Amino acid sequence: MTGTRKTAVLICPGRGTYNASELGYLAQHFPDAGMLAGFDAQRRSADQETLTALDSADRFSLSRHTRGDNASGLIFAATLGDFLSIDRDAVEIVAITGNSxxxxxxxxxxxxxxxxDGFTLANTMGTLMQEALIGGQLVYPFMGEEWTPDIARRDTLLGFAAQINAQPGHVLLLSIELGGMLxxxxxxxGLSAFENAVERIDCRFPMRLGNHAAFHTPLQHPVARKGAALLGAGLFRQPDIPLIDGRGSIWWPHAVNTAQLRDYTLGYQVTEPYDFSRAIAVAAREFAPDLFIVTGPGTTLGGAVAQSLILADWRGMDSKTAFKAEQTKSAILVSMGMAAQRLSVTAN
Structure with a gap:
């Protein structure tokens, strides 16, 4: 990358982003062989298949690669590798956030x-989620094809979910505010009642997410308790770069109570809704970056980032057409899972 140094907010993807097209991502992009070997050593000590073996498999397997105990480590490593690959002489990371x-x-x-330690956190929580596998998740849009904000429709859908949740034996709760998706x-x-009642859209939605539990709901309290018992306070330290969490709260360097950061990470973050849309809105308004960089693996989170910026009325964008015009003019969104866009923020 050449030219004037640009400011950027880094966005880290969550589960569901390491798929068939990402097979071999670590082998191609991870820049630190010694660090990856350390991750593999942790996996071997826990009698788990190494990331290297998973990433170098002959073919992608839903049952193997999307399990929480495998997917979490793969996604964490792919994200961290991309972060380490960014040309910091050309890009200044001014804040970091993520989804789920x-x-x-x-x-x-x-x-x-x-x-x-970060790998220990991601791998432990992914393994605990997989072992418990409490409940499930689905995705349903409230924006149309043009991504025009429709808050009334969002509220209607959430009201309908609340009605289902109130029925005996049914649990249905908001898990993630993901741009134009709920x-x-x-x-x-609860999930089946919603699926059977709402209109099908594009022959895709409502979309059940395979190997996903009821993340970010009170159903995960048993997982949160186990995670807190296994992951000590010594893992957490002062950040070097501001962090924006799933409430839109900012954790500033040199001002973080690390005990509170641990409590949020292993408590609220696990059992309460994750507002990714608000995190992006806060990132835009508080840091006003030149770029939003979405690390790999995958390319699916870019749409949710764009929709979140539209919901925030960032730079007056109010639709997909307006976002595309801004993207053509300023290239504000960079997805490192796309080869051409990746080159715009890496040294080579």
Whole structure:
């Protein structure tokens, strides 16, 4: 990358982003063989398949690669590797945020955990989620094809979910505010009731997310308790770069109470809704970056970032057409999972 140094907010993706097209991502992009070997050593000591073996498999397997105990480590490593590959002489990272388990990656990229400790966090929580596998998740849009904000429709859908949740034996709760999508989580009765009642859209939605539990809901309290018992306070430290969490709160360097950061990470972040849209709005308004950089793996989070910026009325964008015009003019969104865009923020 050449030219004037630009400011950027880094965005770390969550579960569901390491898929068939990402097979081999670590082999191609991870810049530190010794660090990756350390991650693999942690996996071997826990009798888990190494990231190297998973990433170098002959073919992608849904049952193997999307399990929480495998996917979390793969996604964490891919994200961290991309962060380490950014040309810091050309790009100044002014804040970091993430979606869902991307918070664990964000903590590490910001320096609030060492890479090995961050991997321990991501791998432990992913394994605990997989072992418990409490409930599930689905995705449903409230924006149309032009991404025009429709808050009334969002509120209607959430009201309908609340009605289902009030029925005996049914659990259905907001899990993630993901741009123009609502991620809902609950038990089988709650999820099925929603799926059977709402209009199908594009033959895709409502979309059930495979190997996903009811993340960011009170159903995860048992997982949160186990995580807190296993992951000590010594893992957390002062960040070097501001962090924006799933409430839109900013954790500033040199001003963080690390005990509170641990409590949020292993408590609220696990059992309460994750507002990714608000995190992006705060990033835009508080830091006004030149760029929003979405690390790999995958390319699916870019749409949610764009939709979140539209919801925030960032730079007057009010639709997909307006976003595309701004992107053509300023290239404000960089997805490192796309080869051409990746080259714009890396040294080679």
């Amino acid at each position: 388990m991307g918070w664990y990656s964000a903590l590490t990229c910001a320096g609030a955990m060492s890479p090995q 991620v809902l989580a609950g038990n089988e009765a």
